[in-house]
Amino acid sequence: MMLLPLSDLSSGRDVPAGDDGALAVAGRVIAQECAGLDALAEALGADTVLRRGFAAAVGMIDALPGRVVVSGIGKSGHIGRKIQATFSSTGTPALFVHPSEASHGDLGMMTRGDAVLALSASGESAELADIITHCRRHALPLMAMTCRPDSSLGRAADIVLQIPAMPEACPMGLAPTTSSLMQLALGDALAVALMERRGFTAGDFGTFHPGGRLGARLKKVNDLMRTGEAVPLLPGDASMRAVIVEMTHKALGCVGIVDGAGCLIGIITDGDLRGHLDRDMQMTAARDIMNSRPLTVQADILGAEALRMMNDRLRPVTSLFVLDPDGRPEGVVHVHDLLRAGVA
Structure with a gap:
C-alpha cells in the first residue's frame, strides 16, 4: 500500500479509492477538526462572547454552593456526560441529567444552589425546554454551550459559551463532528481552569481515583x-x-x-x-x-x-x-x- 504525504492527506484533493482514499478522508477530518479547535482558541483570546462567558462561568462555578448539572440531547448529551465526569473527578461536584428524564421527574435532582450547563449546538433542542423553564422558575443559573447566542437556549441563558460556527467534518455537513469536539475541548478547558483556580493537587486527584493503575500511582x-x-x-x-x-x-x-x-x-x-x-x-x-x-x-x-x-x-x-x-x-x-x- 502506498502512503500519501501528509500534505495530500489534509488537502482534500481527489486520490485513488481504497486504503489511500480512506487515509485521505481521515486527514481531511482531522484537519477540519483541528481548524475548529484553532477557532475556539482564537475566540477565547479575543474580545468575544465566548471569552466573556468563559470568565463568567469559571467565576460562577468556583463560588457555587451546589453542583453543576450538565444536560444535552443526542451527541451533545454524550459530550455532556464526559464533561460531567471530568468535573466530578477534578473537584467540581457535577451530575448529568438527561433532558427526557428531567421531564419525567428528574427535574427534582436540580436544587437551589446548583447551576445548569446545557449543551446544544443549534440552541433549539426542544427537549431542553423543561430544563430551561425549571431554571427560570427556581432561579438556577443557566449556562448555554451553543453556536448560536440568539437561539432559544442562548437567549434564556445567564451565561453563553459560544462555540464558533465551523463546518462539520461530515461530507454532508450534518453529523456533529467538529462541533462535538469543540464542545468537549471547551468542557475540558472549564474543568482545568477550575482545578488551577482552586489549587487542586495530585493528592486531591488521588482521592477521587482510588481504583486501578491511576489510583495506585496516586497513593501516598x-x-x-x-x-x-x-x-x-x-x-x-x-x-x-x-x-x-x-x-x-x-x-x-x-x-x-x-x-x-x-x-x-x-x-x-x-x-x-x-x-x-x-x-x-x-x-x-x-x-x-x-x-x-x-x-x-x-x-x-x-x-x-x-x-x-x-x-x-x-x-x-x-x-x-x-x-x-x-x-x-x-x-x-x-x-x-x-x-x-x-x-x-
Whole structure:
C-alpha cells in the first residue's frame, strides 16, 4: 500500500479509492477538526462572547454552593456526560441529567444552589425546554454551550459559551463532528481552569481515583508503609547479633537505629553487615556500623515519588524509613510494597 504525504492527506484533493482514499478522508477530518479547535482558541483570546462567558462561568462555578448539572440531547448529551465526569473527578461536584428524564421527574435532582450547563449546538433542542423553564422558575443559573447566542437556549441563558460556527467534518455537513469536539475541548478547558483556580493537587486527584493503575500511582506513602511491630528498630547500643536477628525477623534487609528519644539516627542494611563481618559481634555496637545519613521520607508524599527517590541513588535503596516531623519513625516502605501496589 502506498502512503500519501501528509500534505495530500489534509488537502482534500481527489486520490485513488481504497486504503489511500480512506487515509485521505481521515486527514481531511482531522484537519477540519483541528481548524475548529484553532477557532475556539482564537475566540477565547479575543474580545468575544465566548471569552466573556468563559470568565463568567469559571467565576460562577468556583463560588457555587451546589453542583453543576450538565444536560444535552443526542451527541451533545454524550459530550455532556464526559464533561460531567471530568468535573466530578477534578473537584467540581457535577451530575448529568438527561433532558427526557428531567421531564419525567428528574427535574427534582436540580436544587437551589446548583447551576445548569446545557449543551446544544443549534440552541433549539426542544427537549431542553423543561430544563430551561425549571431554571427560570427556581432561579438556577443557566449556562448555554451553543453556536448560536440568539437561539432559544442562548437567549434564556445567564451565561453563553459560544462555540464558533465551523463546518462539520461530515461530507454532508450534518453529523456533529467538529462541533462535538469543540464542545468537549471547551468542557475540558472549564474543568482545568477550575482545578488551577482552586489549587487542586495530585493528592486531591488521588482521592477521587482510588481504583486501578491511576489510583495506585496516586497513593501516598502512608497508604503503603508498614507500621507498628513490622518496623525494624533497635537502639544505638544494640549488638551486631541483635541487628542480624531483627533484620532476619522483619525481612526488610535493614534496621533503623534510634536514640533514647526514639528519633532515627541511622540505618544498617544487610550490605553494611556483610562489610563488617570481620568485627567481634559481641563487642561491636549498632551505632559503630550504621549509616548516619540515611535517605528518609515523610508520610504525605506520593508512593511514586518515594520510588523515584529509591531509584535515583547511585546505589538504589530498597527501603525508606518514614519519619514524623520530629524525626521519629512512623513506618517503613519497601520497594516491593510499592511494586505490588502498582506504583511503578
